[in-house]
């Protein structure tokens with residue numbers, strides 16, 4: 001199991017961080033990727049990754065919900081961190097568009113998204129994309145950026161329609177599937193039916209999006225086993241096959257070396 005999106009720098013893990021980490025390793029979680037959300041949390045992300053001795057891998061980015069009046073200053077600070085020699089980042093993320101709560105900075109969200117997609121192209125890094133209630137703009141900006149240069153990445157926490165899934169996969173991107181697929185009455189199980197399992201990576205988005213049967217509790221990477229079980233039903237494949245293929249997808253997308 002590889003958790004491609006987990007906010008282990010969140011304060012909810014502070015008190016028992018080492019215990020939490022040991023529990024993930026004991027449960028067979030191979031690697032955990034920790035996205036950044038702004039310049040202020042970038043150090044916290046690096047700190048938890050260092051503390052894990054390479055078990056956690058850091059990404060860096062400005063989350064669309066964190067785009068406010070200081071967004072350009074945030075981008076400047078992030079770009080400095082990204083471009084220091086031997087920067088440890090394995091991806092740019094999470095970045096994207098979020099029109100759910102607040103449209104004040106809609107145009108700035110788009111500009112920041114394009115800028116960070118271009119960073120990914122310059123640095124030859126994959127992207128972790130957050131897209132909420134902004135599908136058309138998100139796909140348009142991705143397509144536009146890809147006209148100039150290829151781009152690799154994952155649409156994190158995907159829960160959209162089959163048609164949108166198809167478009168994302170056709171662009172060469174992966175779908176990040178997490179706890180949502182275990183929720184009762186979730187249409188995602190039907191929507192994934194004809195999407196190749198080779199285009200799916202697993203994630204928690206912990207501490208959020210906890211799968212059934214732990215819904216409502218603090219999420220952990222090891223609960224990905226419930227996502228694997230749901231995908232096993234969708235694809236009619238044994239759970240260890242789902243685990244093997246999706247782990248290989250994550251290693252490929254994020255160029256993770258030491259395979260198990």
Ligand SMILES: [Zn+2]
Pocket residue numbers: 005007035094205
């Ligand atoms: Zn996230």
